[in-house]
Amino acid sequence: MKRILFLAAGLFFTLASVAQKKTSGRVTDAGTGAPLQGATISIQGGKSTTANQQGEFSFDCNQGSGITVSFVGYQTTTINNVNCDENLQVALTPVSNSLEEVEITATSNINKSLLYQPASITKLTSTELKRGTGLFLDDAINGNIPGVTMQRRAVASGQQFNIRGYGNGVRGTNGISSNFDGQGSKVYLNGIPITDAEGITLMDDIDFGSVGNVEVTKGPSGTLYGLAIAGVVNLKTIQPEKGKTSFGQDVMIGSYGLQRYTTHFAMAGEHASLLVNYGKQKSDGYMSHTASQKDFVNIAGNFIASENQSVNIYAGYSKSYDERGGELTVDQYNTFDYSGNPAYIKNNAHSAVTSFRGGIAHTYKFNNAFTNTTTVFANGVSNNASSAGGWTDKAPVNYGLRSTVDTKFDLKKGIHLSGITGIETQRQYAQITAYPMVTNPADSTGYNIIGTLRSNQAIVTGTSSLFTEWTLALPNNISITAGIGVSNMKIELNDRFYVAGSTKPTQYKTSYNGLVSPHFAINKIFSDAVSAYVSYSRGYKAPVSSYFFIPFTGKLNTGLKPEVGDQIEIGTKGTLAKNRFAYELAFFSAQFKNKMTSIAVPSTTAPNTTAYSYIANGGDLDNKGIELLLKYTAFQSASGFIKSIRPFGNLAYSDFKYKNYRYQKSVLVTEDYSGKAVAGVAKFTGNMGIDITTKPGVYAGVNWLYKDGMPISSDGVNNTTSYHLLNAKLGFQKAVCSHVDLDLFFGINNITGTQYPYMVFVNQLPDAFLPAPYKANYFGGASVKYNF
Numbered sequence: 001m002k003r004i005l006f007l008a009a010g011l012f013f014t015l016a017s018v019a020q021k022k023t024s025g026r027v028t029d030a031g032t033g034a035p036l037q038g039a040t041i042s043i044q045g046g047k048s049t050t051a052n053q054q055g056e057f058s059f060d061c062n063q064g065s066g067i068t069v070s071f072v073g074y075q076t077t078t079i080n081n082v083n084c085d086e087n088l089q090v091a092l093t094p095v096s097n098s099l100e101e102v103e104i105t106a107t108s109n110i111n112k113s114l115l116y117q118p119a120s121i122t123k124l125t126s127t128e129l130k131r132g133t134g135l136f137l138d139d140a141i142n143g144n145i146p147g148v149t150m151q152r153r154a155v156a157s158g159q160q161f162n163i164r165g166y167g168n169g170v171r172g173t174n175g176i177s178s179n180f181d182g183q184g185s186k187v188y189l190n191g192i193p194i195t196d197a198e199g200i201t202l203m204d205d206i207d208f209g210s211v212g213n214v215e216v217t218k219g220p221s222g223t224l225y226g227l228a229i230a231g232v233v234n235l236k237t238i239q240p241e242k243g244k245t246s247f248g249q250d251v252m253i254g255s256y257g258l259q260r261y262t263t264h265f266a267m268a269g270e271h272a273s274l275l276v277n278y279g280k281q282k283s284d285g286y287m288s289h290t291a292s293q294k295d296f297v298n299i300a301g302n303f304i305a306s307e308n309q310s311v312n313i314y315a316g317y318s319k320s321y322d323e324r325g326g327e328l329t330v331d332q333y334n335t336f337d338y339s340g341n342p343a344y345i346k347n348n349a350h351s352a353v354t355s356f357r358g359g360i361a362h363t364y365k366f367n368n369a370f371t372n373t374t375t376v377f378a379n380g381v382s383n384n385a386s387s388a389g390g391w392t393d394k395a396p397v398n399y400g401l402r403s404t405v406d407t408k409f410d411l412k413k414g415i416h417l418s419g420i421t422g423i424e425t426q427r428q429y430a431q432i433t434a435y436p437m438v439t440n441p442a443d444s445t446g447y448n449i450i451g452t453l454r455s456n457q458a459i460v461t462g463t464s465s466l467f468t469e470w471t472l473a474l475p476n477n478i479s480i481t482a483g484i485g486v487s488n489m490k491i492e493l494n495d496r497f498y499v500a501g502s503t504k505p506t507q508y509k510t511s512y513n514g515l516v517s518p519h520f521a522i523n524k525i526f527s528d529a530v531s532a533y534v535s536y537s538r539g540y541k542a543p544v545s546s547y548f549f550i551p552f553t554g555k556l557n558t559g560l561k562p563e564v565g566d567q568i569e570i571g572t573k574g575t576l577a578k579n580r581f582a583y584e585l586a587f588f589s590a591q592f593k594n595k596m597t598s599i600a601v602p603s604t605t606a607p608n609t610t611a612y613s614y615i616a617n618g619g620d621l622d623n624k625g626i627e628l629l630l631k632y633t634a635f636q637s638a639s640g641f642i643k644s645i646r647p648f649g650n651l652a653y654s655d656f657k658y659k660n661y662r663y664q665k666s667v668l669v670t671e672d673y674s675g676k677a678v679a680g681v682a683k684f685t686g687n688m689g690i691d692i693t694t695k696p697g698v699y700a701g702v703n704w705l706y707k708d709g710m711p712i713s714s715d716g717v718n719n720t721t722s723y724h725l726l727n728a729k730l731g732f733q734k735a736v737c738s739h740v741d742l743d744l745f746f747g748i749n750n751i752t753g754t755q756y757p758y759m760v761f762v763n764q765l766p767d768a769f770l771p772a773p774y775k776a777n778y779f780g781g782a783s784v785k786y787n788f
Contacts (some may be wrong), residue, residue: 023061025088027051027069036092037243039071053243053270077638091638105191105215105234106224108469108481110408110418118521118533120147120586122629124214126238127691131701131729132749133252133779135260135281137208138758139727139749143705145216145685146627146652147586148231151759153257153770155283155292157322157351158759159203161185163218164590164762165623165656165681166230166565173212184230184541186221190237190300190314192359192377196398197428197461198491198544200226203379205318206298207263210277218627219567219590220539222517223483226424226465229539229565229592237300237314240266240273245788246741248353257284257291271304286773287325287338289345294320308365315358324349324387327767330718336755338771343388347437348447353666355381373543374403385390391435391450400426406545419470428461456496459545463489469519477525481535485517489542493549504554512562515540539565547596552612561617565592580633585626595661619661621678626653643693651686658714668707673714680762682708682722689786697734703727712760712768720760726751739787744781749773 027039035055042048044065050055059067061084066077069090077090104123104421109116113121122145132139138159149162160182161167164400167184182201186192189211195201213236221228240246240572252260279296304310306673313378326341326349341349359754368371379397385392411417424609434455437448490511495504521535521586550555571586594689597618601611628651635645656678660723662670676681689703705725731745750756750773 021061021084022058023082023084023086023088024056024058025054025090027057027071027090027092029092035242035243036071039069039090039092040520041069044072046585050733105188105403106420108418108420108471108483109479110416110471114431115525115529115531115573116479116523118479118523118535118571119537120218120569120584120588120627122146122148122216122218122584124216129211129214131689131691131703132727132747133254133258133260135252137207137211140214141216142685143703144629144648144650146629146650146685147218147654148216149623149685151330151770153759154290154322154324154351155285156281156294156556157204157292157320157324159206160759161187161230161233162680163216164588164625165229165283165621165654165678166590166592167680170598183544184228185233186225186228186231187233187763189235189236189316189357190312190359191361191375191402192314192357192379192423193398193400193402193426194235196396197400197426197463197489198430198459199463199489200544202353202383203353204320204322205316205357206235207277207279207294207298207316207318209260209279209281210237210296210298211235215659218586219569219588220517220519220537220565221541222465222485222487222515222537223467223469223519224420224485226485226487227463227489227515227540227542228469229541229563235299237275237277238264238266240275241269242268242273244268245672246785246788248741248783248785250781250783251776252779252781255777256286256773257282258779259283260781267772268388272302275299285323285325286777287771288340289325289349291339292320294318294322307777310361310363312361313359315356317356318355321352322350324351325770326388327761327764328769328771329766330768331766333755333757333769333771336774341388341767345386346448347386347390347478349385349387351383351385353381353383355379370406371406372403373406374401374703378400386437388462390437390454393433394430395432396428396430398426400424414475416473417470418473419468421468423464423466426462428459430459430461432457432459453497457545458494458496459495460492461545463487467517469503476506479525479530481519481521483519485519486512487515487517487540487542489515491545491548493545506577508549510548510556510558512540512542515562526574527578530572532572534568534570536566536568538567541565547615550612550614550763552601557614557616559617560596561594563592563594563596563617565590567591573617584629586628587626588624590621590623591659592623595619595621597662611768619674620659621656621661622659623654623656623678625655627651639695641695643695645690645692647688647690649686649688651684654681654683654685656681661714669754671715676714676716677711679711679714679716680760683708684708697732698730699733700730701728707756710760713763713765718765718768720757723754723756724752725754725756739788741783742783743783747778749777749779751776 002343011544027036037053041057043059048058049059065082066405071092104117124140124144128144129140141150147164152159165184183199186199198531215234217232219231219234225232248264250262259279265276267274277298281294283292285291301313324344326344357379359375362376364375380397383394402424404420406420408418436451438451440446440449465487471479471481473479493508495506517538519537523533525531543560550557567590569588573584575582594617596615598613600613631648633646633743658673658676661673686706691701694700709720709722727749729747731741736742753775755774756772757769758772761768
């Protein structure tokens, strides 16, 4: 009997060894060839394995059996009849349309995917950011985010966001989203505020070429970000590929002397990653006196100390010098006279910025219910700028902290409660001196030089925001979100410009406290693919230091109130047709109250003339709109010549009107803009395009942008004309060997030679336009990366 059992056992193992053998393979990204660590290989019969850092896997193979290979963010592939003698090479195609895989930076929902967020949020990845040169963020914003526009004063400086109509001042202001700085929206880079403690956003020192991910939240965001009345822009630098160490060099050249050189080192393992970028960028400019030079250094790292603890760091240095040609008059623009503004050029108008920025974020998971992330940050800037009005030196130093606690509880019967509670505080010390500019006695025909000091101010600003937001996830994929934020701002201004005999006070202080921002929303998921939501939110924008005192009288502007924005939004988003079609649709009504305007005070000695002006709350904006974003995978194949064909499009309809809005143009004229269209906002904007990738590595993209004509003065008398732009890019991307990745590309912007502005100066006639190049302009380059 024992002999029979031994013989049977031997026969069994012999047959098993014949029927099974060890088979190996590799899983990679179909576009880049990068290994996909963690990809799941499901073997017929219920067993599974995962790919290692090199994307490699192995399993006991039965001839003719099947496997299914899957990875988050990629289309699942099935091989029905496996040849056990073959080394399997599985290339997975990205599924960029899936909203399930798009995670949001800050949310109270336990599920961070975009589908579960009851708000209008748009994410841009390298696909959208690299459709153009990848150096200027405005082309990606304007072409891919409906309801949001981005302008710039020159080749690579003076950038501003306009989110749903918030971003247009009136003549006489230097603050709230006026022609000279950006306010109302908050901007972050790797979790570090770019927006300073006073609420002003300067982006001259941001290397947009190193940005790999952009997230824009539209509408008041006080329950997560404090004083953000218009919305929030989160920027993140490029992330190293996990399991790779690489060194690369990128080169780009283009029209008008454009040059960009980027040297980068990246490494990422199981528990740490590091990215180091050095970029040098220059341009001769597209019109008189608009040359630009920039140097950037960016260092970003992530270190996982344990399964419960991680540290993220960021450090950046930049040095930039951007000439300003000045805005053109309407007549100059219409006659294609791009010689610039003589007053700007005579003063050698420019923006020179040297900055250091850094932050460290520590995340600690106490248990499954509580996780804390605390970020400390600081930046110092040396900024000198000149324009038609004179010369200004500014040296602000900002530092602060943002700390949040993510909380989640599993309640009974499939109910979950999750929340985010935190604080953000920031303080700024700024020394600002201003000078007139006078003729150079040594060279009267050359640039003007700095004259006698006319102002010297030391400003201390502090902001703090406490916020909490919670989401109750109920059965049937229904969630209710509610939150509240409380923000405060204090400003102290010390006048250090001594004038003999003056009786004006030398110190001014004011504060805006208890700015309460509530938020409430309901979200419903249908069939795990489509959501619908309704939300209400409120936000504030406090006045800046130049608003709250009147230099002519030396008195405080005590009656000035913060602006307040209330928004109601109804929307839906989702993916259909097996994740091939993605959409986002939003209807909103936003009311901005207490908008700033200027008041003219008559002279007591000269009749019918203005002695001085000051800022006051002038009225409201009534902004209603519709926004639609579409993405469609028309074709995709893991084996054919054409790998993917993906058309996309978006459009926005903006019905924005002034409400109870009066502007004192002079002591004799007070204009009432009530009922008129808000200046600086086009009623219709739209974009269409298509991206194509092929198996050999050739890729191509074409995109078309349309922008309606819009008023450039609040009385509605002066308007721009509509325009359209056509851009295209062709490239070749391939892993030429086991260690070298190559990307060659060539692109054309403004193929049809359309005249259009980079920026429109609202209510500042006769000066009105900062023009973009009106001829087709070209760029091309190469990127070579060596993988160790």
